[in-house]
Amino acid sequence: MTQHSNLLEIQHLNLYFGKKHALKDINLGIPKNKIVALIGPSGCGKTALLRTMNRMHDLNPDVKITGAIHFDGHNILHGNTNPVRVRRDIGMVFQKPNPFPKSIFKNVAYGLEINGMRDSAEIRQRVEDSLRAAYLWEEVRDDLDKSALELSGGQQQRLCIARTIAVEPQIILMDEPCSALDPISTGKVEETMLQLKEQFTLVVVTHNMQQAQRVADFTAFMYLGEVIEHGDTSRIFKHPEHELTKNYVHGRFG
C-alpha cells in the first residue's frame, strides 16, 4: 500500500460517540481498484470507520471526528466539503438489504434521477447495465415493475449493489453485506464484488474470515478502536505480526 497509489488516505482519524473514544488515531490507505477488508471483533469500530468515509455520521449529532480523510485532492471531513457530493463519489451498501419500497426499476433509477439524468432511454440502459453488473438482470428482467420488497434477501442485496453502481461512484463501501444472507446468496454477492473491482474500489467490513480471504486484496485488523495491523490479505492471515491479530484470525476470540 504505497502512498501515491492510494485513492483514499485516512490520517490520524479519531472519532467520539459522545464521551466514548471509538476510533483512535487511525491511519490507513485504500488503494485504487482493490478490495480492502476491515475485520475485527464486534464493537471494534469497523463500521464506525466505514461510515466516516462517506460522512454517514453526519446524521448523528453526538459524533465528533478529528483528523483527515484525503480523497481526490481534498479532505472529506472538512467542514466545507459537501457531504452530498462525497456520497456521490463514495457509495454504500448496508448490512441489512434496504431497497426502497418501490419497483425494482425505480430502485436502480432513483440514484440516476437525483443526479440529474432525464433521458429515459439512457436511464433504462443504465439500469440494465447495473443489474447485469450485480448479476441480478437474468433473475428480474421480466419483473422490473415488481416491488423490490418481493425479492429474496440475497436478490435485495444485489439490487442495492446495482443501485449503488448505477450512479458510478469511485469507491463502494460495504458494511457486512452478506451477514443477512444464506451461503448461496453470499457466493453470488462475493462473485459480484470480485467483478466490481475492475471498475471500482471496494472497502468491505466483514465478520467472516473466509470471506475476507476469498475477496480481499488487503486486510486491516481492528481491535478496540485501533487498526492493529494491515497489509496483504494472505500475509495478515498466514503470518500476522501482532499477537492479537494471530489470535483473532485463528478464531481464538471474536
Next chain:
Amino acid sequence: MMPKKLMQILGLSSLMACAAVVVGLLGIILFDMTGKGVQVLSWEFLASFPHKGMTQGGIFPAIFGTVAITLLSTLLAAPLGIACAVWLAEYAPNHAFTRLVQASIRNLAGVPSIVYGLFGLAIFVEGLHMGMSVLASGCTLALLTLPSVITTTEEALRRVPVLYREGALALGATKWETMRSVVLPAAVPGILTGVILALSRAAGETAPILFTGVVFYSRFLPYSVFDEFMALPYHLYILSTQHHEPDIARPLAYGTALVLLVLVLALNLVAFIVRAKQR
C-alpha cells in the same frame, strides 16, 4: 392455594367478560339505532329537502353541508398539518422550543371542541369577517383536526426505517430529495390513516360549527363558501331536542343518526383498509 390452571381460566374469562360488555353495549346502540333509523330511510329521505316544519321530507341539505365542511376542513388541515409535521420531525432543531411546540400541539388535541367553536366565532366569523359560513366552519374544524393530523403524521414519519433514509443519502440524495422521494412516500399510508380519522371526527362534531355557520333550517344549499349550511350532527340535535312535535320528529332523528353513523363508519373503514394494506 388455587391451582394455576384455575387462576388462568378465571383470569381469561374475566378479560373476556370485559370485552363482551364493551362489544355488547356498542352492539345494543347500533342495533337500536339501525332498527329505528332504517324505517325512515328511503331515496326521498336522502335526496330531498325537509318540509312542513321538518316533519316530512329528507335531510339532503344536512348531508351536503356535512360533506362540504368536512372536505373543506381536510383541504385546509391536511397540507398545513403535514408540512408542519415534516418540519417538526425532520428539520426542527432538537431543543427546548421545539419540544414546547410539540407539547402544545399534543395539548391542543385535548381542548374541548366548544372552545374551538368560540375561538372560530371570534377569529373567523367576527375577526376575519367571514360571517356564519361554510368557510368559517371549515376553518374552525381544520383547527380542531390539525393537532391530530400533525401528531399522526409525525409518528408516521418517525416510523420510516432509518435504513431507507441512509440508502437514499448514500446515493448522493440531499436531505430534501430523501424526504420527498423516499421518506414521505413510505409514510403515506400512516399519514392517510391519520387524516381520514381526523376527517371522520370533524364530520361528527357539533360544537365547533354551532357558532360559525350551521343553521337549523335552510331552504337552499350553500351557493358559495360564504353561505350558511345545514349539517347532520346539528340537524340531529334539533330533531331530537328542539322540535315542537317530538313524536313525529323522533323517527327522523334516528334516520339522521344512522346516516351520520354510516358516513363516519365508512371513513373509518377506509382508514382501516389503508392501514391493512400498509402491513
